Amino acid sequence: MSARARRLRKLNYKEITAYLFILPDLLIFAIFIGFPVFFAFYMSLHRWEIFSDPIFIGLQNYAKLLKDELFLNSVKNTFIFALGYVPGAVFIPLFIGLILHQKWFRGATLIRTIYFLPVVTGWVEIAVIWQWILNPETGLLNYFLSFLGIPKQYWLSSPALAMPTVITLTVWKVIGFNLVIYAAGLKGIPDQLYEAARVDGATGWRLFRYVTWPLLKSTTFFVMVLSLIGSFQVFAPIYVLTEGGPNYTTDVMVYFIYNNAFQYFRMGYASAMAYVLFLIVFTFSMIQWRYFGRGIRL
Amino acid sequence: MSERAPMSFEHARVTRRGFLKAMGAASIVTALGGVISLGRQGFDPSGDITVWWAGGDPERIFLEDHVVPMVRAQYPSIGNIDLVNIPEYEEKVTISIAGDVWPDVLKMFDTETVSWHKRNIPMVLNRYIEGPEGIDMSDFWPGLGFLHKDGDQIFGIPIDAMDFAFYINVDVFDELGLDIPNNWGEMREIARKATVRRGDEVVRYGTAALLTWDYPFWAWLLQNGGQIWSDDKRKATFNNEVGLDTVQFFREMQFEDNSVIPPGVTEGWQGDWFGQQRIAMMKCGPWCTGHIELFFPDVNFEVVPLPLKRDVSPPPRFTNVLFSSIWTIARKAKNPDGAWAFLKTMMSPEAHRAWTDLGITPPGRMSVANTYMAETRPDWVAFIDQMVDSSTEYILDRYTQVRNLLGPEINNIFNPQVAKDPKRALDDAARRIEQEVLRFQ
Numbered sequence: 001m002s003a004r005a006r007r008l009r010k011l012n013y014k015e016i017t018a019y020l021f022i023l024p025d026l027l028i029f030a031i032f033i034g035f036p037v038f039f040a041f042y043m044s045l046h047r048w049e050i051f052s053d054p055i056f057i058g059l060q061n062y063a064k065l066l067k068d069e070l071f072l073n074s075v076k077n078t079f080i081f082a083l084g085y086v087p088g089a090v091f092i093p094l095f096i097g098l099i100l101h102q103k104w105f106r107g108a109t110l111i112r113t114i115y116f117l118p119v120v121t122g123w124v125e126i127a128v129i130w131q132w133i134l135n136p137e138t139g140l141l142n143y144f145l146s147f148l149g150i151p152k153q154y155w156l157s158s159p160a161l162a163m164p165t166v167i168t169l170t171v172w173k174v175i176g177f178n179l180v181i182y183a184a185g186l187k188g189i190p191d192q193l194y195e196a197a198r199v200d201g202a203t204g205w206r207l208f209r210y211v212t213w214p215l216l217k218s219t220t221f222f223v224m225v226l227s228l229i230g231s232f233q234v235f236a237p238i239y240v241l242t243e244g245g246p247n248y249t250t251d252v253m254v255y256f257i258y259n260n261a262f263q264y265f266r267m268g269y270a271s272a273m274a275y276v277l278f279l280i281v282f283t284f285s286m287i288q289w290r291y292f293g294r295g296i297r298l
Numbered sequence: 299m300s301e302r303a304p305m306s307f308e309h310a311r312v313t314r315r316g317f318l319k320a321m322g323a324a325s326i327v328t329a330l331g332g333v334i335s336l337g338r339q340g341f342d343p344s345g346d347i348t349v350w351w352a353g354g355d356p357e358r359i360f361l362e363d364h365v366v367p368m369v370r371a372q373y374p375s376i377g378n379i380d381l382v383n384i385p386e387y388e389e390k391v392t393i394s395i396a397g398d399v400w401p402d403v404l405k406m407f408d409t410e411t412v413s414w415h416k417r418n419i420p421m422v423l424n425r426y427i428e429g430p431e432g433i434d435m436s437d438f439w440p441g442l443g444f445l446h447k448d449g450d451q452i453f454g455i456p457i458d459a460m461d462f463a464f465y466i467n468v469d470v471f472d473e474l475g476l477d478i479p480n481n482w483g484e485m486r487e488i489a490r491k492a493t494v495r496r497g498d499e500v501v502r503y504g505t506a507a508l509l510t511w512d513y514p515f516w517a518w519l520l521q522n523g524g525q526i527w528s529d530d531k532r533k534a535t536f537n538n539e540v541g542l543d544t545v546q547f548f549r550e551m552q553f554e555d556n557s558v559i560p561p562g563v564t565e566g567w568q569g570d571w572f573g574q575q576r577i578a579m580m581k582c583g584p585w586c587t588g589h590i591e592l593f594f595p596d597v598n599f600e601v602v603p604l605p606l607k608r609d610v611s612p613p614p615r616f617t618n619v620l621f622s623s624i625w626t627i628a629r630k631a632k633n634p635d636g637a638w639a640f641l642k643t644m645m646s647p648e649a650h651r652a653w654t655d656l657g658i659t660p661p662g663r664m665s666v667a668n669t670y671m672a673e674t675r676p677d678w679v680a681f682i683d684q685m686v687d688s689s690t691e692y693i694l695d696r697y698t699q700v701r702n703l704l705g706p707e708i709n710n711i712f713n714p715q716v717a718k719d720p721k722r723a724l725d726d727a728a729r730r731i732e733q734e735v736l737r738f739q
Contacts, residue, residue: 050396051417070730157561158715245706247716262389264699264734265396 044271054268061272071273073248074256075280080163081170081252082231088171089178089227090220096175097182098212112183116176123173127240130169131156159249162242166250170237174230178223185219186212221293225285232281253277341431343639344375345632350401352387356588356656364652365644373639388698395419400630402637406454408621408690409697411445416695420453420626426638427452433642437663441620444690454624455645456662457653460583461618461688462517463680464605465590468598470502470578479579479605482547489557492578504557506568506580507712509548512704513619514581516692519544520616521607526692531739534731537724545711545720552712560714573597584659584681591657601680620688622662696735703730 019026044061046054065071096115100108118126133140134155142152155165189212197211213220235254238244244251244259253273261270351361358381366379382401384390388410394400406414414420427435435452439459446454466478470492479485489504509515515536516526524540527533535541552558559568559577569586571577573594580586581604590597606617625644627637643649650661654671660681661667667682694700707727710718 050392154715157713160715245709246713247710247718248706259702262393263702264696265392 040271040274043268044275046268048266048268050265050267057268061269062276064269065272065276070248070251071253071256074251074253075276077163077249077251078232078234078253078277078280081167081234082228084164084167085170085231085234086224086227088167089174089230090223092171093175093178093182093223094216094220097179097186098208100179100183101186108183112176112179115179118173119176121173123236123240126169126173127237130241134165156242157246159247162246162250166237166241169241170234173237174227178227181219181223182216185216189215221288224292225288228284228288229281232277232284341429341635341638342375343373343633343636344377345636346377346380347402347631347633347636347640348380348382349403349405349640350382350384350387350391350628351405352384352407353405356658358383360649360653360656360658365640365649368646368649369640369643372643373636376636376639377633379640395628398630400628400632402628402631402633403640404626404628406624406626408445408623408693409701411454411624412448412693413695413697415448415453418629421629421631421634422451422453423455423627423638423641424450424452426627426642431638431642433645437647437665439620439622439662439664439685441685441688442622442662442690444693445622446624446626454626455641456622456624457644457650458659458662459620459622459667459681459685460585460659461620461681461684462514462581462583462604463684464579464602465572465582465586466579466600466602467572467575467577468600470575478602481605481608485605486547486551486555486557488579489551490555493555493557500556500559502575503559503571503577504555504579505551506559506571506577507552507561508558508581509545509708509712510561511708512692512701513621515544515704515708516619516689517604517617518548518607520614520619520689521604521610523607523610523612523614527694527736531694532732532736534728534736537721537728541724542721545724549711549720553714553717561709561712572599584678587677588657601677603680603684616687616689616691618684618688619692620685620690694735694739696738699735700731703727703734 043054045056045058047057047061048054096111099105100111132138134142136142136152136154136157139155141155145153153161155161193211193215194207197207202210233254234252235258238250238252238255239258242250244255254277257270257273257277260266260273349361351357361381366381369376369379387405388407391404404420406420411420427433433455435455438456442456442459446452446456464479470476471478474491476488476491477484479488485505492502492504493500494502509518519526519536519541522540522544524538524544525535528535548558552560559571568577568580569582569589570593572580572582572586573590575597584601587601590599604618607614625641627634627641631637645662647663647666650663650666651670653659654661654666654674657675660671660675660678667685671682672679704727707718707723710716711720711723
């Protein structure tokens with residue numbers, strides 16, 4: 001046996017071992033993600049109301065989506081949510097992370113833990129508490145705002161305020177998670193770089209602009225991608241806080257898909273929506289990767 | 299060890315006589331049994347049953363502490379009775395059954411009964427109801443028919459019967475010298491008088507929002523002489539002039555009189571505001587009674603019939619809506635006889651009296667409601683009195699979608715932050731319901 005053949009044999013053995021290790025995960029992925037993804041596409045080409053046999057209708061579900069005013073409204077609302085949520089979910093944790101990272105700051109771990117509490121709290125509990133706080137008549141928020149002369153606000157029942165309120169609560173809930181990621185990113189920046197920059201005369205903003213920000217690029221990109229995908233998948237806060245109202249102003253895509261799939265059991269139509277959502281998320285992730293992810297190794 | 303005596307002819311003869319006696323006795327017992335069981339042959343409830351349901355503690359107590367012991371006493375051969383309380387009930391049950399996982403006994407909520415029947419989920423119960431182990435269905439509210447009957451087919455049995463009535467804070471009414479509202483005009487006037495303002499703040503509203511979802515809308519609309527769907531159920535008619543007139547009346551109560559607590563203010567359940575005495579009267583179903591008694595024991599309240607429109611000509615056929623939870627046997631029940639034993643026991647007058655005692659809702663059996671309940675829960679008589687004029691004709695296949703498409707538009711009309719033009723709101727709801735629901739009827 002030649003040396004090359006022996007090397008190949010050795011490599012194959014290693015590869016086989018590696019594949020055996022990932023096989024369980026691969027199987028789970030194939031059964032619970034891979035198969036549903038393809039099956040959902042198959043369903044999207046059918047009229048299927050769970051109890052009846054699927055009827056092949058080609059692209060009719062997709063054509064109907066383009067004329068469905070409530071679906072188009074949910075797409076618009078999803079983009080509004082993403083526009084409000086992504087900057088908040090990226091920059092607020094970054095800002096807090098920078099403060100907590102300062103050497104003079106005491107109790108950073110405790111603060112991070114406090115910020116993390118909403119992350120581990122379920123949306124239902126959060127919704128109950130915030131509904132009390134946001135109650136227009138008896139809520140704490142309006143009570144405190146009244147001292148500033150701000151009139152009673154209808155946080156969840158006003159079409160103008162409902163979406164900003166939901167965005168704010170969702171950002172508040174995710175801050176702790178993204179803060180931990182930024183804390184790790186900030187700890188990974190060597191002190192020598194700051195020292196060198198200070199020797200060169202950099203302080204405050206310049207230190208951030210030329211040292212912290214470039215070295216946090218990977219972290220920020222990661223947080224941004226996660227936030228964007230999360231924003232297009234928003235469901236729980238809508239489900240428990242507004243149910244898509246008032247006047248459909250918080251009716252987002254996943255909530256609309258949920259209603260069609262699990263309230264009306266129009267599986268084909270809901271699958272077509274899910275594929276449109278997938279295309280949107282995929283497109284925006286690719287755009288992010290193309291324009292913001294250059295040179296980044298995650 | 300003693301030696302066994304050889305069998306003698308004498309002994310054998312005696313035994314033969316005994317045998318003949320035994321045979322004779324057995325024949326008599328069998329004949330009597332046959333008469334008693336009236337042809338029970340073939341009905342075998344032995345074996346386990348699974349019961350799928352959803353509900354709160356009172357219903358759990360009813361099932362665990364009343365129905366199950368009754369079933370065991372009456373049908374000793376029945377096996378394990380597995381009561382499975384399922385959250386997000388309709389979704390999970392539908393998906394399970396679509397995946398061919400079936401229970402034996404199944405609870406159905408009013409919005410789903412017709413849809414589930416159209417999809418062959420409940421068994422048609424006629425063979426049990428009309429068989430030797432049957433029950434008399436004439437004792438159940440006929441008005442509930444659309445929820446559990448399809449022509450001659452009976453696909454479920456109602457455990458209860460609900461409609462709307464008015465909850466009155468007696469202390470407020472006494473203090474202001476107010477009479478019980480008898481018609482819409484009086485209702486509006488009383489709501490105005492009972493509203494108390496302190497500066498810009500409303501300390502007490504005359505009434506809670508009276509038209510917040512589909513069922514109350516149907517009740518007021520029917521009173522006003524309106525019709526919800528066309529006769530063939532292919533077209534929405536709730537958005538015609540009568541529908542608009544109905545909505546306008548309640549809109550004026552809210553926007554002009556400011557005597558109605560607007561939606562979005564309580565953010566929660568308006569029954570709590572009634573309990574806190576911040577609402578003088580409200581429309582609600584019987585489920586409010588238990589809640590108020592439990593959480594607000596100091597409130598002195600009375601349940602009275604819904605005020606009627608009165609000046610409608612010709613008089614409307616119905617003045618209220620009726621709804622119920624229907625119980626049935628699943629079409630692919632593994633032990634249908636056991637399931638029927640459970641269902642029959644649950645629907646017995648004795649069980650309906652237990653249901654009444656628990657104070658959940660009025661029972662589905664008229665005889666129990668009109669006698670036992672009238673004595674033990676006189677505060678619920680208002681609900682019972684209205685049931686003969688109440689309808690379930692609003693119910694359709696895919697009704698959940700009707701509720702989800704109409705509800706937001708009703709909110710748009712009454713939510714002061716939206717205040718959508720009622721005509722536009724009703725038309726939008728009607729158009730969507732026609733596209734998504736009525737074309738499939």
